[in-house]
Amino acid sequence: xxxxxxxxxxxxxxxxxxxxxxxxxxxxxxxxxxxxxxxxxxxxxxxxxxxxxxxxxxxxxxxxxxxxxxxxxxxxxxxxxxxxxxxxxxxxxxxxxxxxxxxxxxxxxxxxxxxxxxxxxxxxxxxxxxxxxxxxxxxxxxxxxxxxxxxxxxxxxxxxxxxxxxxxxxxxxxxxxxxxxxxxxxxxxxxxxxxxxxxxxxxxxxxxxxxxxxxxxxxxxxxxxxxxxxxxxxxxxxxxxxxxxxxxxxxxxxxxxxxxxxxxxxxxxxxxxxxxxxxxxxxxxxxxxxxxxxxxxxxxxxxxxxxxxxxxxxxxxxxxxxxxxxxxxxxxxxxxxxxxxxxxxxxxxxxxxxxxxxxxxxxxxxxxxxxxxxxxxxxxxxxxxxxxxxxxxxxxxxxxxxxxxxxxxxxxxxxxxxxxxxxxxxxxxxxx
Amino acid sequence: xxxxxxxxxxxxxxxxxxxxxxxxxxxxxxxxxxxxxxxxxxxxxxxxxxxxxxxxxxxxxxxxxxxxxxxxxxxxxxxxxxxxxxxxxxxxxxxxxxxxxxxxxxxxxxxxxxxxxxxxxxxxxxxxxxxxxxxxxxxxxxxxxxxxxxxxxxxxxxxxxxxxxxxxxxxxxxxxxxxxxxxxxxxxxxxxxxxxxxxxxxxxxxxxxxxxxxxxxxxxxxxxxxxxxxxxxxxxxxxxxxxxxxxxxxxxxxxxxxxxxxxxxxxxxxxxxxxxxxxxxxxxxxxxxxxxxxxxxxxxxxxxxxxx
Amino acid sequence: xxxxxxxxxxxxxxxxxxxxxxxxxxxxxxxxxxxxxxxxxxxxxxxxxxxxxxxxxxxxxxxxxxxxxxxxxxxxxxxxxxxxxxxxxxxxxxxxxxxxxxxxxxxxxxxxxxxxxxxxxxxxxxxxxxxxxxxxxxxxxxxxxxxxxxxxxxxxxxxxxxxxxxxxxxxxxxxx
Numbered sequence: 001x002x003x004x005x006x007x008x009x010x011x012x013x014x015x016x017x018x019x020x021x022x023x024x025x026x027x028x029x030x031x032x033x034x035x036x037x038x039x040x041x042x043x044x045x046x047x048x049x050x051x052x053x054x055x056x057x058x059x060x061x062x063x064x065x066x067x068x069x070x071x072x073x074x075x076x077x078x079x080x081x082x083x084x085x086x087x088x089x090x091x092x093x094x095x096x097x098x099x100x101x102x103x104x105x106x107x108x109x110x111x112x113x114x115x116x117x118x119x120x121x122x123x124x125x126x127x128x129x130x131x132x133x134x135x136x137x138x139x140x141x142x143x144x145x146x147x148x149x150x151x152x153x154x155x156x157x158x159x160x161x162x163x164x165x166x167x168x169x170x171x172x173x174x175x176x177x178x179x180x181x182x183x184x185x186x187x188x189x190x191x192x193x194x195x196x197x198x199x200x201x202x203x204x205x206x207x208x209x210x211x212x213x214x215x216x217x218x219x220x221x222x223x224x225x226x227x228x229x230x231x232x233x234x235x236x237x238x239x240x241x242x243x244x245x246x247x248x249x250x251x252x253x254x255x256x257x258x259x260x261x262x263x264x265x266x267x268x269x270x271x272x273x274x275x276x277x278x279x280x281x282x283x284x285x286x287x288x289x290x291x292x293x294x295x296x297x298x299x300x301x302x303x304x305x306x307x308x309x310x311x312x313x314x315x316x317x318x319x320x321x322x323x324x325x326x327x328x329x330x331x332x333x334x335x336x337x338x339x340x341x342x343x344x345x346x347x348x349x350x351x352x353x354x355x356x357x358x359x360x361x362x363x364x365x366x367x368x369x370x371x372x373x374x375x376x377x378x379x380x381x382x383x384x385x386x387x388x389x390x391x392x393x394x395x396x397x398x399x400x401x402x403x404x405x406x407x408x409x410x411x412x413x414x415x416x417x418x419x420x421x422x423x424x425x426x427x428x429x430x431x432x
Numbered sequence: 433x434x435x436x437x438x439x440x441x442x443x444x445x446x447x448x449x450x451x452x453x454x455x456x457x458x459x460x461x462x463x464x465x466x467x468x469x470x471x472x473x474x475x476x477x478x479x480x481x482x483x484x485x486x487x488x489x490x491x492x493x494x495x496x497x498x499x500x501x502x503x504x505x506x507x508x509x510x511x512x513x514x515x516x517x518x519x520x521x522x523x524x525x526x527x528x529x530x531x532x533x534x535x536x537x538x539x540x541x542x543x544x545x546x547x548x549x550x551x552x553x554x555x556x557x558x559x560x561x562x563x564x565x566x567x568x569x570x571x572x573x574x575x576x577x578x579x580x581x582x583x584x585x586x587x588x589x590x591x592x593x594x595x596x597x598x599x600x601x602x603x604x605x606x607x608x609x610x611x612x613x614x615x616x617x618x619x620x621x622x623x624x625x626x627x628x629x630x631x632x633x634x635x636x637x638x639x640x641x642x643x644x645x646x647x648x649x650x651x652x653x654x655x656x657x658x659x660x661x662x663x664x665x666x667x668x669x670x671x672x673x674x675x676x677x678x679x680x681x682x683x684x685x686x687x688x689x690x691x692x693x694x695x696x697x698x699x700x701x702x703x704x705x706x707x708x709x710x711x712x713x714x715x716x717x718x719x720x721x722x723x724x725x726x727x728x729x730x731x732x733x734x735x736x737x738x739x740x
Numbered sequence: 741x742x743x744x745x746x747x748x749x750x751x752x753x754x755x756x757x758x759x760x761x762x763x764x765x766x767x768x769x770x771x772x773x774x775x776x777x778x779x780x781x782x783x784x785x786x787x788x789x790x791x792x793x794x795x796x797x798x799x800x801x802x803x804x805x806x807x808x809x810x811x812x813x814x815x816x817x818x819x820x821x822x823x824x825x826x827x828x829x830x831x832x833x834x835x836x837x838x839x840x841x842x843x844x845x846x847x848x849x850x851x852x853x854x855x856x857x858x859x860x861x862x863x864x865x866x867x868x869x870x871x872x873x874x875x876x877x878x879x880x881x882x883x884x885x886x887x888x889x890x891x892x893x894x895x896x897x898x899x900x901x902x903x904x905x906x907x908x909x910x911x912x913x914x915x916x
Contacts, residue, residue: 193541198626202441204562204601205541207625275549276542320550322519324540324561457808460825466858471808729808 005423006030008043012051012384016058017357018373027056029380032423036376049418049430051384057356059091059121059381059419060337061363061371064155064180064234064258064308066329067093067123069115071100076313076401078112082119083399084311084333086426089383089416091121092364092371093311093333097128098156104128104139106147113148121421122381124150124369126180129168135159138168145175150367153180155234156283158216160186162223169229178232178256178366181220183241184284188212193324195285199268203276206324210238210291213284217241221248221255232366233257235310237284239294246303256366258306259295261336265343266406267292271323278319278326279406282312296349299358306363307355309336313402331405334398337385339407341414384418384430391415436548436555437727439564440605445583448606451726452574458729459574459722461498469725472501475732478531480523481507481558482538487693487717488558488568492535495724501732504531519543523551532733536560554731562596567727568692569602571720573610575712576647578719579688583610587684589642590614591673592651592700593622595662599651599692604632617641619673621662638673643682649690650675653700666699676702680710688712744871744889744897745910753886754783757868758790760884765835768792770863771799772834774827776806776852779841782903787839787868799837802827809851825855832860841899843869846880871897871910886910 007029014025014037025038028046062085068076078095085093095112097103103112109125116123127149128139133156141152152172159165159181172179189212194200196207217233221244224231233245236257245257262282267289271280280286298304312329319326340359344350350358364372371381393410395403419427440448461467477496481489489505496503506526523534534551536544537558544557544564559565573583580586588607594600594616607614614632616623627634635641642648653669663669680689689701689711697703706713745753762768768791775784781803792798804825838852853865870886873896889897891912900909 196625198629201624201626202601202630203541204564204596204598204624206562209625275545317518320518320520322538322540322543322546324542325519457805457825464859466860468858469808470854471810473811 005032006046007049007420007423008046009049009051009056009382009384010043012054012056014056014374015352015356016374017353017361018058018375021374022353027374027382029382029420029423032380034374034376034378034380037374049384051430053386053388054417055352055385055387057383057385058360058372058374059383059421060089060359061092061369062090062309062311062333062336063094063151063306063363063367064260065093065095065311065333066098066313067095068099068313070111074401075315075318078115078119078123080399080401081311081313081333082116082121082123084331086120086419086421087399087416088334089337089385089419090333091381091383091419091421091426092124092369093121094124094126094150094367096126096153096155098133098154102128102133104131104133106140106143109144109147109149120426122369122371124148124367126151126153126155128152129154129159129179130164133157135161135164138164138171141168141171142175145177149177150369151178151180151232153182153234155180155182158182158184158186162219165220166223166227169224169227169231173229176230178230180232180234182234183213183216183220185212185216193281193285194271195268195287197268197288199272199288203272208285210240210287213238214240214244217244221245221253224255225251225253228254230254235260235263235284235308236295236298236304237263237287237291239291242294242298242303246298246301249303256305257298257303258308258363259299259304260308260310261332261339262330262406263287264292264295264299264307265339270406274406276323277406278321278323279330279404279408281323281326281328282310282330283328299354300350305358306366307336307340307358308363309333313400314404315402316404319404329404331395331398331400331402334400335393335405335407337383338391338412338415341385341387342412346413380420380423382420383416385414386417387414389413389415389417435731436544437566437731438544438548438555438557440566440569440602440609441564443606443609445610448570448573448610451570451723451730452577454730455570455574455719455723455726458725459719461725462718462722468498468500470500471729472496472499472732475532476502476504476530477533477535477728478526479503479505479535480526480537481505482519482536483559485537485558488537491717491720492558492724495721495728498721499725499728501728519546520550523547523553527551527553533728533731554733556727556731559598562598562601564602564605565598566602567720567724568599569606570727571716571723572603572649572690572692573606574719574723575690575716576688578715579712580646583607583612586612586647587645588612588614588647588649589617589645590649590651591617591638591641591675593653593657594618594627595622595624596654596657597651603649604630608632615641615645617673619663619669622657638679639682642675642679645683646687647690648675648680648683648687649692650701651692652694652696666696670699674698674700674702675705677704677708680705680708690716693717742912743909744912745887747908750870750886750908750910753870754786755790757884757886758787758794761787761837761866761868762791762794768795768797768799770833770835771837772802772829772831773799773837773839774802774804774852774856776804776838776840776848779899779901779904780839782901783841783870784839787837800829802829804852804855806848806851806855809855811847811851827856827859830860831856831862834862836862836865837868838865839868841870841901842897843867843872843880843882844875846876846878849880850878870899873897
């Protein structure tokens, strides 16, 4: 199959929000591109992929991933992370800059692209805003933009210094790349491990209030409004944050926002129910039920533009400890599509077209990469999703080097079964 | 009885009363000339204290020795664990020496649950962060019961740092299950989020909170609360929330005064209140040994439980 | 189920034992009777009554629970009820008459002796049992005995006491 350059994916239900398509059509691929959708049937001289009963969608785009390379190749590499991605129907990932050392120079950006040549999907570096992610001086953003960074972020740490952020916003306007902001008021959050609410109060856990996030978002959307700058808010988790983003959008601020799969599905009560399993520890923390409800409202009314994984691998030896000591983060590349489909689409909370918008079309627009559509001439990045496939989440069975998933043991219906990246089959469970 | 004692959350009033009833037997033993029982001969208990503690550790050790168990002690500060000494490895290593039961005190919430989940040992939580300290609460209940046989409707006022206190949490879970009428009193900065949903009364005004109470249980105030900015000073706390004899006069005529120790005399409790005839602070300490003997007895592994 | 002793037999045995106890201890002045929970307790009361009839003095009666003294703790699969012991009189220097229903392996008696000694140092400890069924595992024998029977491994003795079982009767049962 590797040598094939012509494919037809036949009989599947094609979902392409970019072209407002939702019908059973054949998708033709030639020379790594979508050559056409529908039209005269031609199953000759090409590999025929039978997608009858399946969903055919543009490959998913995850704009918030941590691949740990360079520095923590024991937790994840670009190779293993990208394999995990294609197994989850994801064909483009944007990796955050908080590696060791951080991606805060054009050399770092080029290192990622160099390693990405052997990756299983498209890998785009998000570069640091500040040197060493220290929040003190601007990193060489222009140089990194020219080297191909698709966005800038100190993700993992907030930019506490408003003056530095102001300069970053103004500077980034010159090359029209988004600043992807991790919002956290460290004076309210340092040394704290879960969401501050009823559950943390009962547990006696040192806890982070929602306002540690929403307060900083408010500052930054107002700053962006003042500077007419473009910003993207990472992993919105609190209901107040959704409100702030919504109001900012109404005021015309050039802001987009993302929510993670785990914040859409889990709450602080799950932390307690797990017996303080460190696989339920991430930053921002799992919030309360009404926060989850607000995020759902946000993805439905457009306050939230994208669903991301915030895939944050940590090896078992780092995570296998008491909650307070464990590092923040959970993995998600291999489970995101299935979880969103099973828990949001199947119950009718969103429709499948919305799912593709949130997980492919919109995120691709946010970082402005050529992905997220099945338009004629687009990269042949395609995911086939079997809506009936039943499977059980198992961290050990994943391609990721880490297995810190809070969804261990979940029985899900619906799974990506075949993934094409740039016209090459990157994952195939369909023919089994 | 469950497999471990991790906390009192989820225990029913009857389950708690059963433990208190059994504790009576062991309490009687403490009044004998020979205070030792051969019951846990051959059982080995490890006391793992990752936080400094004198009283709780001694109380457990004494309870273990009075039951003829073999005892080993391990003390380390939580900070040294953070420096790469893995809690699971520590406990596994001690378990590999064929230890049957583990008493653990650790600064992290959920650490007792973590050990129970990952290591092959019976776990008794001697305090995990600000989460639970079940044996302290049980000895408090035992002491209350010596004076007030029925918990139903008993007015219990708990004064102190509800935000950081594991003793308060375990007391609240247990007292609610037993049907007591609980009022929490603390400065507003030391009340956790959502405390209004705990099913207890909350009142920052100590005069209102203590009025008519049968029991006042006074918590130690840590000096760190001042440096972390939760209260302006220990002095101010003492003036406003320190329990003095004028406040005790507001209690029901039939009342007792409790404190889990160690006391800051002159801060959360005045000298005359601590030493008043109604003070049961020293009986609490005695009862603690008996209650811990009962817990050890109930949880000690029977044949085939632990070592295969 | 085969009857070993009927109601009248049992009563006569206790009367006889009372006589022997008083004879051997030259009266009842220094005696204390201790019943081993559960059936030793009413038997101890009856023995004290008989001694009172003979001597005009009723020796103090206590109870002992040997649960906490058992040597087979690890084999007990469930948590047994701990009834607690009640030895309000001081055991120091007393002639203790320990009462149980059946003497079998001897382990219960051994535990009871240890428990009593933890309360103090008695002058003597003497043992009363209603039935000795043999199969001893420890060097223990009864000082006063109702009846000795020899049984197969699958045969057991049950002593029924009216205070507990609603009838006075000793029977032999066979269990699988």
